[in-house]
Every structure is written in structure tokens, then in C-alpha cells.
Amino acid sequence: MRRSGRMVRNIILIALMITAPAAAQVTVREDSLFSPALGRYERYTVLFPDGYHHGEERYGVLYLLHGFNGDHTSWHRSTRLVEYAASVPLLIICPDAGNSWYTDAVTGPSGRIETMFITELIPAVDARYRTRPERAYRSVAGLSMGGFGALKFGVTYPQLFGFAAGLSPSIQFPAGLEDSAIVARRSAASNASVRAAFGAKRSPVWERNDLFRLAERADAATLPYLYIAVGSQDGIPEIPLQAGTLAGILRIKGAAFELHESPGAHTWGYWDSALGRMLDRFRKRP
Template sequence: MNKRFLLSIACFLLINLSVRAGRVDTIQVESKAMHKAIKCVVITPDRYSTAASERFPVVYLLHGYSGNHSDWIRKAPELTSYADRYGVIIACPDGQNSWYLDSPVNPAKRFETFVTGELLPYMDANYRTQADRQHRAITGLSMGGHGALYLAVRHRDLFGQAGSLSGGVDLRPFPNNWDLKNLLGEEATNQSNWDTHSVINVIDSLQNGDLRLMVECGTADFFYEVNRNLHQKLLQRAIAHDYIERPGAHTWDYWRGNIEYQLLFFRKGFPEEK
């Protein structure tokens, strides 16, 4: 076959793929609660720029401890294609090792307030979102998995779906890890803080049907046991959820390989346009 013809085909495919890739913006959202600007990556699907009247569901995608707002797009660049495939806006805020909490001991860490009270209104005011709970989902990895479930359960008026990848869904077994004592105080003298900020206890307020839930964890992950405990508690309380465990560790190979399943889960849960 003619080499020039093959080159033309290759160029066409590259151009076509690039046209169908979503757009990536890095924005700064002012936090009055913390008196500073917080960075956020926003991925819009390709048709966001071509269908001027269309509004889109939003998936809030949270990073893990020691990461930042750019982690997901740097480590999983195919998110731009997923935004196109599933017709969603993806927003990745910087969590600054906060575990996405309003810290009861450090007033400078107010990331629950930031995400729910500042970032969501900013996104709805500045992007063509479908601004209701039925069209919002939240998920994340590790610290972000905890944050996603924690925020969704506590703010069911804002989110209709939530997920977690390798989430730290019970903080209490890890009293000396990941700056948690700087957020919650020493565990021995602040037990109630650790109890009330752990997802496995926060779900006590959850009723079946309040949220569509998807929880995943690798079987070689150090959070595997706490995720299985969460799954068992949800079963005991008859709360419907999808739970997946498969071979894998606390690695980007696992998260990158599984995030699309969560986006597909959310897409199926968003109401269809009438």
C-alpha cells in the first residue's frame, strides 16, 4: 500500500481523535472560608464548545493524600476522552491534604465548606452545568474516596451519586498516618472527632435510596479491610450499593484502570434529558 496513503490515514485518525478530546482548564476558585484561592482542573467534553445551549452533569473527582488538583489529568489523561464518551464535566479540586473535612482543631482547613459551599456554586455559575443533585456525582481515590463518600452522605441535597476508589473509609485504624492528627487531634484524647469524621460511622444517617453508591478496592490494598467492613455495614443496613473488589494495590495502575467504570455507573444514574 502507498506510504503516502498510509500517512494520510494516520494523520486523519490523529486529527479526528484530537477533535474529540475534551478541553482541560485550570481555574482558581476564591474561598472566603479559608481566605485563599484554590486551584481546580475542569474537563469539558468536546461538544461543550459546539452545543451552546446544552447543559451537562458534573462529576467531582477528588485526588489522594500528597496529591493536588492536577493529579488525575496528569496520571489519567484519557479523562478527556471519558468526558466526551459520557457527556460530563469533570471537576478536580485541590484538597491540600485536608481529607476534605472542616477540621475541628484547625480552622484553616475548611474543605467541606469549600467543596459544597464555594466550588459547587462557582461551577454552576460559570459552566453550563445541570445544577441539581440528580446531575451531580462525586468520587475519588484514597483520601479522595473518603472525601467523596463523606461529603455526599452529609450533603445529600447536593449530590445524587457517590463513589470511592481505595477510599480511607475508616480513619481510626490509622491514628499516626497522613497528618490526620493535625486535622482531628490526637486520637486518644479526641475520640469523638475520629468517630464522627469516619465514613463508616457517617453512613449511620443514610437511608436506602438516598444515594446511588459505588465502592471499589483492590484486594492487596492497605484499605481493603476497612472497605470490606463498609460493604458489610451497608449490607446489614439494607442500603443498596455496588461493591467491587478485584486484584490490585494502592496504585495508579489500579485507579487509572477503574475510574471509567465509575463514570459509566454515574452516567447510567443521571436522568435522561426529556
């Protein structure tokens, strides 16, 4: 009887192995393009969804932007992005933007990153890979500096994106440089990068990159769906405060958005869990 029971268990295990679906396989690859706007090659990471290399299906694209001192490898090296991506059939593109604040810098080595992203990278991705190039299938998200960039791109170029998300977005800049308390909390390198990106106080470049002003002027009917998530223990206190300010502007305008505040700090631990929640919400969006 004992032997018979063992045989039954083995048969069940074999049946489960035969019928269980194979785990989705996400492929990670580094690529680059030459940018005339920058006069140099720009690297980016591509995450290909399961089945991409064995079919003809086209996929939506998520551009995932890194934060200050990050690069095109930050997301997949520091979070469970590859694991999460297995459940979302998307091409995921992680560009390398340096400490540019995702804008056309006034001074410094960053150069015209915004121009590169909008007029060169997006068209190159649509030309090189099997994408669905319609607005509804193109999204952008980022953390901290990248959260600022993602929300700014979504509000500034609503014709390009159907969904934009900021995780712990540093939307206090550029105007935050006028606040001595904010400046004192940040490193000299961080403050220098903001000045290089946005130039003199209240210059036209500041005005073009002030997310609050951009949101106030935007046509709510044309905006992408905006998703904002912040940690309640963020060591940069203005981040949750100003996320609330932006949410207030969007609410008054009648824009489609959601704001989430949950336990967490300005750390990869928080961004990892926030990324998982954001992608889960992305799958269920209207």
C-alpha cells in the same frame, strides 16, 4: 487491473474519512475562586465536554477528588481521564484540597476545606458554567484520601449528590489512629495530616467524620448510589477489609451500592483502570 484496485481502495478510504465521526474533544482548563472560608484562592481543574464551547446545552457535574500529596492536576496528569471523559458528557471538576482529608481541619494549614467545597465551590461551579444543578446530575468520586472524602460527602450531604464513588477509599480514618499497626505502616506526614484534620481521639470532630457511624445513622432511602472499588493487592490491607465492613453496613440498611474487588494495588495503574470502569458504570447507572 492493479491500478483499478488501487483506485477503488482510495475511494473507499476517502469515503470513510468523510463519514467517520470526529473524535470527541475534551478541553482542560485551570480556574480558581476566592474562598472566604479559607481566606485564600483555591485552584481547580475543569474538563469541558466536547461541544461545550459551541452550544447552549447544560451538563451534569462530576467532582473528582485527589489523594494524599495530590493536587488539582493529579487525575488528568496520572490517568487517561481526558480519554475517558470523551465518552461521558460531563463537566469534571478537580479541586485542590491539599492533605486536608476533605474536612474542616482542627489545626494546621488546610483550613475549612469541607465548608469551602460544599458552600462555595459547588455554588460557584453552578454559577460559572452551564451545569444541571439538580442532585441527580451532580456526582463526586475520589481515590484513597479522596475516596474517603467522596463517600463522606455522599453520605453526609445526600441532598447534593446522586452518585458517590470511592476508589481504594481510606475510610479507616479517623478511628484508624487508635490502631498502632495502621499508624506504624503510614508515614509521619500522613499520620500528622490525620491528626490535624480530626483532632483529639473520639472528639466530636471524629464522630462527625467517622464514615461507618455516618452510614449507620443515615436514611438509606435518601443516600446517593454508592460505588466502592478496591484492589485485592492493596499495600494498605485495611482498605479492602474496611470497604467490606462499610458494604456490610450498607447492605443491612438496604442502601443502593456496589462493591468491586479486582486485582490491583494502591497505585496509579490500578486507579486508572478503576476510573475507566467506574465511568463506564456511571454511564449505565439507573
